[in-house]
Amino acid sequence: MSAATLAAADSATMLRRYLLxxxxxxxxxxxxVGMPVLLLLLFVHVFGGTLGAGLPGGALPGADGRGRYLDFVTPALVVAAAIGAAQGTAISVAMDRTTGIVARFRTMAISPVSVLAGHVLGSVVQSVLAMGVLLVAAVALGYRPGAGFAGWVALAGFLVLLSLALTWLCLALGLLSDSVETASNLPMPLLLLPFLGSGFVPVESMPAGLRWFAAHQPATPVIETVRGLLDGRADAGTAATAVAWCAVLALAGWAWSLRLFRRTTTG
Structure with missing residues (x-):
């Protein structure tokens, strides 16, 4: 078998290990999977009545506001679910490092890249599961996406790309960490980005300095793209910006992860 075939077979084995x-x-x-659903219930039923009434277009406090806020906040929590799953990857790879399993893999006749690929592919599966459960919970609460078949296909592709970008970045953070505790803390700033973007309140409602940051950080175009795809009215320019951010993060995380992994396995 060729080197590429062996790498693919070893990656499939590592994916199976991750899933087991x-x-x-x-x-x-x-x-x-459960935390995004709990956040959905918290924001909709505790804060939604008031926050929904403050959205552009107006709404009555209470049930009317909660319904509007459910539509507004669901895309942000979909992105937050992807970030949370990627954070789990940082923890998993740090566990492998600290328990010595990576050193054990070095002594085996397997493709070195398959160790990383197994974590990435497993995390994408976990991320898709978390986002899918969240969307089902949102629909159960009354959320009604307006996307057609093409929109759902585009949304699925974009969410997989987002998961890959976040996973590679968090994988690098896990390899960089000396302990599982550090690996769980390093990705935490990523969880703040939806709050400092258009995820939970409109960017226009923020003070000038924060509004500038929210408009130019990656979470805002990503959330707006998810929001637009779910509503069936995605903006092409915003989507292109979001895809560009995902590509940059994926490539940077991939290159950083390979460098750290080579340093780990040769150190």
């Missing part, structure tokens, strides 16, 4: 660990130790998966 998800099944045998489900607590992290339950947390990553």
């Amino acid at each position: 660990r998800m099944r045998r130790y489900p607590s992290l998966t339950v947390l990553l």
